[in-house]
Amino acid sequence: MNVRNLFIIIFAAIVSVCALYAPQPVLPIIAKTFNIEKTEASLLMTLTLIPFFITPVFYGFLLNILPSRVILTVCMLLLFLTELFFYFSSSFLSLLIIRLLQGFLIPAVLTSAITFISKNYQHALQRTLSIYISSTLLGGFLGRFLSGLLAGYLNYKIFFLILAFTSLVSFFFLTFLKEGKIIRDDKVSFFKLKDLKELNVKSQFIIPFVIFFVFTAILNYIPFRMFELKGNQASFLVSFLYVGYLAGIISVLSSTKLIRHFGSEKIVIIYVLIVYLFSCFLLLFSNTLLIFSAIFMICGCMFLTHAAASGYINRASNNKGLANGIYVSVYYAGAAFGAQLPGLIYARFGWNLFLIFNITFLIILLMLTSFMKFD
Numbered sequence: 001m002n003v004r005n006l007f008i009i010i011f012a013a014i015v016s017v018c019a020l021y022a023p024q025p026v027l028p029i030i031a032k033t034f035n036i037e038k039t040e041a042s043l044l045m046t047l048t049l050i051p052f053f054i055t056p057v058f059y060g061f062l063l064n065i066l067p068s069r070v071i072l073t074v075c076m077l078l079l080f081l082t083e084l085f086f087y088f089s090s091s092f093l094s095l096l097i098i099r100l101l102q103g104f105l106i107p108a109v110l111t112s113a114i115t116f117i118s119k120n121y122q123h124a125l126q127r128t129l130s131i132y133i134s135s136t137l138l139g140g141f142l143g144r145f146l147s148g149l150l151a152g153y154l155n156y157k158i159f160f161l162i163l164a165f166t167s168l169v170s171f172f173f174l175t176f177l178k179e180g181k182i183i184r185d186d187k188v189s190f191f192k193l194k195d196l197k198e199l200n201v202k203s204q205f206i207i208p209f210v211i212f213f214v215f216t217a218i219l220n221y222i223p224f225r226m227f228e229l230k231g232n233q234a235s236f237l238v239s240f241l242y243v244g245y246l247a248g249i250i251s252v253l254s255s256t257k258l259i260r261h262f263g264s265e266k267i268v269i270i271y272v273l274i275v276y277l278f279s280c281f282l283l284l285f286s287n288t289l290l291i292f293s294a295i296f297m298i299c300g301c302m303f304l305t306h307a308a309a310s311g312y313i314n315r316a317s318n319n320k321g322l323a324n325g326i327y328v329s330v331y332y333a334g335a336a337f338g339a340q341l342p343g344l345i346y347a348r349f350g351w352n353l354f355l356i357f358n359i360t361f362l363i364i365l366l367m368l369t370s371f372m373k374f375d
Contacts, residue, residue, distance in 0.1 A: 016109040017139030025148030026156040034092040039343040046339040051103035052332035059111040068116035076171040083164035141245040148239030209334035216338035244296030248303035255307035265312040266374035276301035
């Protein structure tokens with residue numbers, strides 16, 4: 001295993017995921033700064049997530065022509081520039097434009113990173129992929145935690161300047177990346193609708209959509225809830241809420257053992273969804289300790305369900321390329337809708353009905369999953 005190359009790839013992945021989630025904990029501050037509504041501020045997340053369920057397939061085809069290193073270096077340089085512009089921008093519209101551009105850059109980085117790993121670490125692929133997935137979870141945690149923490153002590157824009165610097169460092173590292181010869185697949189073509197008949201899995205795709213819909217909704221709007229409860233102390237507290245995100249790393253690493261123990265992915269998903277529901281109910285209370293506990297459990301449940309569902313779909317589908325393409329699309333479609341639609345409920349009817357709205361989705365998913373066939 002080439003440790004230097006892997007470090008360069010992992011560093012780029014961590015920086016890009018940090019950039020993806022950095023605005024989330026400071027959305028209330030941004031809303032107050034520009035005198036806008038919750039749902040308007042949340043567009044900073046929604047606009048970035050929308051390209052995620054459109055572009056990965058395109059980048060997959062592009063990577064059949066260009067080396068991963070080329071796409072990675074170009075995107076990290078552009079990410080540096082967008083973060084720099086974000087720091088100096090003084091209008092909300094310019095922030096939205098920048099975030100939309102990042103929505104096209106970040107999936108390019110992540111798709112290129114995993115493609116590089118799959119082509120250059122065949123001898124230790126499972127181990128390397130586990131390291132990569134864990135690093136993206138770590139990036140999600142650091143982006144949220146450091147952004148909220150620095151906003152509480154300094155200015156909400158400081159972390160975006162730090163991200164600009166780390167993106168530039170990543171760009172410099174990537175110029176030293178050594179890549180093997182590109183293996184072009186002459187059979188690569190856009191997925192055809194008739195191929196859907198060969199998937200062997202269909203109804204299971206609702207699982208990633210719903211779990212990420214609810215997860216994104218809660219993590220997007222929990223900062224607003226904390227500002228309602230704690231006022232000026234909220235920025236500091238919100239940053240520590242995302243410590244629960246580390247539970248996702250534990251979940252990913254333990255998913256295989258749990259599936260083996262319970263005998264099937266379906267049983268694990270059903271049990272975890274029940275805990276997911278219970279965790280959401282805890283958020284109805286205003287006690288800070290209960291909120292922290294709930295977020296920790298929600299993060300663990302989300303990624304454990306994600307690991308079990310994606311593992312089953314990869315195991316059971318006959319067309320794994322198509323299955324993974326659809327999985328990624330519905331996963332991030334759930335995130336894009338979850339970042340925006342529940343916010344309309346929150347803005348008009350308040351936190352409790354916002355939670356009930358999301359809990360209803362989980363109850364429906366639990367009922368549907370109990371009737372699904374997992375061969």
